Amino acid sequence: MTSKFENDFQIPLNPEALAALPFGDKSVRRLSDLKTYFLNVDKAEAMLQEDDPVVYETWQMEYDLDGSGLSIGTTKIYPGNVAGEFFFTRGHFHTDDIGDELYVPLTGIGVLALTTKDGESKVIELKPGDLVYVPGHLAHRTINIGDEPLTFLSIWASHIDHDYDIVTKSGFPELFFQSDEGYSVVKNPKFAL
Numbered sequence: 279m280t281s282k283f284e285n286d287f288q289i290p291l292n293p294e295a296l297a298a299l300p301f302g303d304k305s306v307r308r309l310s311d312l313k314t315y316f317l318n319v320d321k322a323e324a325m326l327q328e329d330d331p332v333v334y335e336t337w338q339m340e341y342d343l344d345g346s347g348l349s350i351g352t353t354k355i356y357p358g359n360v361a362g363e364f365f366f367t368r369g370h371f372h373t374d375d376i377g378d379e380l381y382v383p384l385t386g387i388g389v390l391a392l393t394t395k396d397g398e399s400k401v402i403e404l405k406p407g408d409l410v411y412v413p414g415h416l417a418h419r420t421i422n423i424g425d426e427p428l429t430f431l432s433i434w435a436s437h438i439d440h441d442y443d444i445v446t447k448s449g450f451p452e453l454f455f456q457s458d459e460g461y462s463v464v465k466n467p468k469f470a471l
């Protein structure tokens with residue numbers, strides 16, 4: 279007889295415990311996958327002559343047991359930059375505008391770039407100890423502005439699908455570069471709705 283309690287779990291909130299969950303999909307994005315998303319594509323091409331570093335990795339599991347479940351993901355963005363522009367995730371919209379998401383920063387320091395479909399934007403800093411709410415109608419991209427991996431847990435309803443096409447075409451309105459203050463925000467000259 280199957281226990282009604284076999285699918286619940288309780289784990290410590292740290293990257294090692296999350297990595298031990300039976301996550302269904304792991305994906306790895308290297309500089310060669312992301313080079314056109316950086317402002318200085320020539321510099322990215324030059325770097326690729328030497329190496330093709332991992333920019334970020336994601337693990338995600340649809341914990342959708344009876345059609346009402348949640349999906350759980352972990353993202354790890356490595357420290358690095360292209361001509362001073364920090365490594366980031368590609369970013370996406372949710373296809374369902376009412377599908378919101380929670381971020382739980384675990385390691386490192388970063389920023390979350392939020393953007394409407396009209397190009398209005400907002401920046402939220404990510405650091406361990408905070409809980410961050412991401413409204414589903416905003417595109418979201420995370421950027422590692424530190425010198426250690428930026429790791430965060432994300433939780434969203436399993437029915438949500440992801441739209442990468444809009445941000446691939448238009449980019450994000452703001453970019454994040456190294457500076458003496460830690461990071462500076464630069465208007466993206468390639469941004470086009």
Ligand SMILES: [Fe+2]
Pocket residue numbers: 370371372379418
């Ligand atoms: Fe998302």
